[in-house]
Amino acid sequence: MTTPTSSDGSSSSGRPSPDHDPWAPPSSAAGGAEVPRLPYPLPTAQPRNGMGITALVLGLVGIGLGVFILLFWISWLPALLAVIFGSIGLSQVRKGLATNRAMAVSGLVMGIVGLLIAAGTGVFMVVTVKHAVDHARAKVKEVKREAKEEREEAAAEEKARHLPFGKSYTFGDGLKVTVAKPTPFTPDAFANGHAKGNKAVQVTITVVNTGKERVSIETGLPDVNDADGASAQLVIDGSGRQKVLTGYLLPGRKAVGKYAFSLPPTAADRAEVEFSPDVMRWDDAYWSGSTR
Template sequence: MTIPAPPDQPNPADHKPAGQDPWGPPPSGPALAHFPPHPMLPAPVAPVSNGMGITALVLGITGVVLGLVIFLFWMSWLPALLAVVFGFIGLSQVRKGLANNRAMALTGAILGIVGLLIAVGGGVFAVTMVKRSADDTRAKADEAKASASSAEKDRHLSFGETYTYENGLKVTVAAPQPFTPDEYAYGHAKGNKAVQVTVTVINTSTSRVSVKTGLPDVNDANGASAELVIDGSGRQKVITGYLLPGKEAVGKYAFSLPPDAAGRIEVEFSPDAMRWNDAYWSGPTS
């Protein structure tokens, strides 16, 4: 018995080959076509980044150049240090396959190390030179101080000793002698002790020398300035004017001292107070 097909639907029996059961399993057809597997696509390649190596090389060169300049070596340590850092980062990227400029990165790192060594060496050299300069300056200052102290000591003499100035004048102050002012004396108080100071100046140079300040200063035993005595006896003589080579000038001056400070005096004298320091002669009075 055959079941009729629904309307508008083909009857399966119409498509079955003759002699085949229309309701049986379909006959085995030809095998499906075999397609070869898709070929594997290549893995994506990471982009090459050579920036670290290039930066290391530039910074390394900069560090070395700055280190070789005398006044700029102190600036070389920073680019040199950065060159070492970037150089090692660049080498790490080369090992990971992210860069291919190994020689550039290695050169930058090496130059950075050289720059650091130059910076350290320059710093040590600068510190050494500054210390040496400071030591020299201190030594010169000590020498000048010692020389000044020695010169100051040399300018303090006893009566009868001679001091020679740089212009060739030799000055000697003799021990003070008693002086009796006349009745018309000026600067001598009654009861004081008057003394006479004799200054001898000899020109040992080969040219004439001006003696502009031929008046000495006298301090008594208390350090007070003694009064200059002027009388009409004509015994006082002031050194002034020019002194010819080999010539001698003698000055005589009288001073009045208070009785309680007349036992010892100090005489200050300079042939030219504007150019030469005073020399000092001291000792007891007669």
């Protein structure tokens, strides 16, 4: 016995006919009948939001690195990648392949800002380093110039302290010293320091106080060298003709010291006298010349 079927393919008992195709479109006889739903949903494409997220992260990294002056030289790379990935992410949003437009735009903007920060920091570092180098070079030049000036001043001072007999040299305390050309000296019979055959000379030293305060003279004894550079022997006798400079010298006053020295005959034609009115404060000045 055959069960009658309806126009939609189902039997009168409600069961679908074995010959009915469930995937076939409804017949026109169905009219406005409801279209049957599929037994399972169709798969939907997932949005491609990875580029926008990556751009945002790289943009933050680029800005973060750019803030640290010591790391600016690597901040441009993540910032540049953020611009690239952000642009790709926006392109995917326009094509409907991604949904995170805000992230892509933020990553792109942060990438651009990171590049600007990296460029600005780089310029700042270049200017800073150049300024530091220029300052260091200027300092080195200044030190060299000062050292040269000091050497020239020392050389000039050294030259000024070497004078011929009869010239004057003024020391820092205002004492003006003049060493006269040595004159012949005849020791008495009781002289000490003069060998027979040597030439004895007398060295006269005049000191004038050109300052406004009294000055102490603490000279010790002058040193005399002969033409060979050997130290001459100090002559001491009982004639009373020798006078040692010592004590205080008032402003405008003058003191004269006289000393005798014995020179060997082979080196008695020239002599050099070293003298300072205060050996603890001032370097010696030098007077030299012929003794003839």
